Amino acid sequence: MQEFEYVAPNTLSEAISLARQYGAGSHFLAGGTDLIVQMKRGIRHPSCLINIKTISELNTISYSEQDGLHIGPLVSHNSLAEHPMIREKYVFLAEAASHVGTFQIRERGTIGGNICNGSPAADTISPLICLTSKLKLQGIGAERVVLVEDFFVGPQETALRSGEILSQIEIPTLPPHTGTAYLKLGKRKALEIAIVGVAALITLDLKKEFCVNARISLASVAPRPLPCRKAETILVGQKLEEGIFEHAARAAQEESTPISDLRSSAEYRREMVYVLTKRALGQASERALGSDN
């Protein structure tokens, strides 16, 4: 690895000042499970690493019916995967987190890191998009909130500005009769980057007859994580009758723009968008139907 400066601030404002001070060559260090590998392989060359792990306010999870779920960027994937409240109320987020890398990577890697790495294949981003999550980005004397799906510009490229830090992920409370699912396709059961990943969310009306909200988001099939608007509109306001998930899945397939790479051909990815979207919608609706609240 190329040498670099290293600082470990104790507060958020200190961290932001340091980022401003060291400029575009600086990089925040959370779990490091992506960043350190990239530095070893010469893909990233920060001149300064700002270790934010000692900023405890960034490592919290809180939930209330009113404010929804607030997750700090330093929360590890395993913490999410094992958190009883998240497993209960936002199960596909826990499921997605449990699919990241390997156990050791999940102990150390964070949701903030996953988001800021900006990979279109990232597991946790698709559920966040379906949840209409917002990202709080803090700079010096300024704060802005960005819809998570607007945060991604291109592969490994985000809208985070120099001197800004992702300080919180805000997720609204889910209405009753909401079911979610995350499905990931790979060749083996660990240490896999998704060939295709699909997150789905379905909310039913109070009588559980109609779909009142549907969200679908795909991983690994476009330069950025991909929400599927057209597919969603096919479902909203409809009875969940036979064939409707297939119809929505076809639309999602058409919205996707996968490429061929080491892991898969574009054609196979397109086919799997259809299969996984259909299945994820099915699972989400089953969970919505089975929900008590």
Add this chain to the structure above:
Amino acid sequence: MELGYGVIGKKVPRLDALSKGSGNVKYVSDLYLPGLLTGKILRSPLPHAKILNINISKALRIPGVKAVITAADTPQRKFCLNPAWANNMLLQNEKVRYVGDQVAAVAAIDEDTGNEALSLIEVDYEPLSGVFDPEEAMLPDAPKIHAEESNIALHGTRTFGDVDKAFEEAAYVCEGTFYSPPLAHCCMEPRGCVAYYDLSGKLTVWSTTQTPHPLREELSEVLDIPQSKISVFQAPVGGAFGARMGMDPIDGVAAVLSVKTHRPVKLVNTREEEFLSSRIRYPMKIWIRTGADKNGRLIAQEIKVITDNGAYNHEGQYVMGNAGSKLAQLYAVPNIRYEGFLVYTNNVYGGAFRGYGNPQITYAIEIQLDKIAEALKIDPAEIRLFNANKANSVTASGCKIGSCGLGDCIETVVEESGWKDKKVKERKSGSKRRGIGIACMIHGGSGVKFFFGTDCNSSSAIAKINTDGSVDILTGSAELGQGSNTTLAMIAAEELGVSLEAINIINGDTDTTPPCGGAWGSRQTFMAGNAVKYAAAEAKDQILKVVSDLLEAPVEDLLIEKGKVFVKGSPSRFVTVAEASADSWRNRGTPIVGKGVNVDPWSVQPDMKTGYGNVSSAYAFAAQAAEVEVDTETGCVEVIDFWCAHDVGKAINPLGAEAQIKGGVISMGLGYALMEALVLKNGAVQNTNFADYKIPTMLDAFDVKTYLIEPIDKYGPFGAKGVGEPAMIPSAAAIANAIHDAVGVWINDLPITPEKVFAALREKNI
């Protein structure tokens, strides 16, 4: 008469297990010597190019860089495991022939300095056209990789019987083409070496080799240093599987760096180098045709194999020959022909890899057999039983099959797997479908004789009984983690009649141990084991002579049990082994030392013209069955259950044998079947890490039920044959046949990825 064994046949934990588990065992990369330098190799980024000039001056100026070498700093001798085929060099002097080829090397005070030095070595290349497909490389106008006129390194044909006539008479003929890709060994420990050329001119090498004595010979040859001035220590090895067979350029380059600096040099591959530039499983394209009579009896089989040799020779001719030799060995096929082309390309070159050509050919043979079974409406297990080779028979190619448990193996997996119920009679609908498949294999269970072009499959050992009753066994064999030291200790203990704890195995040190071919060809239990048994027997004779004198009883009346020597029937009047040894040394001036040499007299070099001959003293057989579930919408395959019946002759250490089998199936068989392949683009490996080159993880593991079949081999030590390679040889075919049972498609091209299954199902409109 089956004797009650005191030691063998018991499940014994490996003797080195606890020291490995405590982190105290030092592998090559753990070794430190005073003044140790770090070696790094500069590798070619181009697949084919002339080296016009190398400028090392900038690299030499970096503080902490102690040496920068090119070919000119070496004797520039060509090397290969078989010197007759030598065309590789430690550092290339005129051309580079694959991406990753060695061009220069540095010795520096640490890794970072070494890397910096590498980046400052300036090489002027003149790029040449490269060729990456063996079939293209065979064409007359293909770029020539070596000085010869053709890129065909070897072309040979072997015929036994009247193949064409038999095909004419066959009631059913099946033909197909199969492909096995390049694969990486993925030993958890990267290849590496510490070399120290001291001021007295003695070279000491600690290496991850699996063949210490042959390595010493090769180093001597390539460095022009006498063998007596070279000591090779085999450090504990973190997996081998053939990767460490013979000299690796790392061993020679580290030695040259040490010669230059007179300091110890440690040279260890990065994981990227392991994938990019290290020997692979030879990729093979296999066209195969099989003819059967109306009853399913196989009467003719022929193959044409095109093997991608890669840029340099190593073991391609033997691997390809071994593949072809399986045609008559597994099933009693009377008419066979195999033609092989070994072709140079500008790809990374091949080497020994568990199975040595056998997994590739078994995949083709076993799938085609299932196709024949389906066409003739014969059960796949039945057709195999029908055609299986039997004990005490001779094959069309002259292989003398002694013990053979193949029939028992097949019957065992059929019985234990519930084959008859699980075999699909009518293909179901539904997105997830299950099926069961079977595959068999034969492999040399004792090493093979076609190696090196000489009778080199031999082993020797020395047994010293100390005056306290402890026993030192000196053997040139190699412990790779496969448990051979434990097995050899058990053989020695059993032969001598002493406890396992009394045995001390000294191995892997060319200074003190007698020569042995090393660990390959699943040979050590058989070859080294017999050598150890002979050495122990000779030492035992010496003990018995002493006790015969002390107890005034004839030698034939004496017995040794649990370290006590006594007249049969009178155990209370005894002399301990310790007492006998002490008496011999102190009162008679004769230490107890036994020597054993096993030259494998029951096999022969095959006839150089016809290929006829018994190449191995013993043959190991196996049958494996896999139950899979196929997701027809995604093409994903999951292995639900697995059964393995292996003919091991006699299981010296059942715990070790089972570990080999289960491990081989899950970590290699499954990977070979479903997920492993190096991806090369213009000769450059694209997937150079564990994320992109996929081997099975613990989450991919499934239950493997093992059954050890013991027909007791006449020549093996206590009847044993090897099991190391057989473990994974038929696994991919069993899985492929199970997939076909489930959904009616065969995938001839490994690995069987979900994408391929999906495409095949689509084509069949499933």
Add this chain to the structure above:
Amino acid sequence: MAKVSVTIEVNGESHEVLVKNSTTLLDLLREELLLTGTKKGCDSGECGACTVILDGKAVNACLVLAVDANFGKVETVEGLGGENAFHPLQEQFAQHGAIQCGYCTPGMLMSSKALIDRNPCPNDMDIKTALSGNLCRCGGYLQIIDAVKSTVKK
């Protein structure tokens, strides 16, 4: 670049070591403290051979910067057993034939220890998940699972 001092507790013993910012915890353990039990298999966090327990969590030491582990508590395989005894995990691994070449073993042991420290009654899936980041090419997976289960039973 100048070296910096880190203080780190390894297997109960405190050490003060000079490192570069780029030095990983793995290299600190192996090169500076000569604790070579923790292995380097890929240096990229993919094989798990370098697994240690850092502040109670099983992590890949090759992805942790030494400076980032300042004031941290590390457990390595060398600290598993006592003075004259082996840890039950080590004994069970040996008994079950779960150690072949031994290179993945230290990592497997530390992942296993971290597991049973936080979950005294793991089921098969818990074990497989906890060890999903430890690759083994000799294929000891089944024996390792049995060894962990045996340890827990005892």
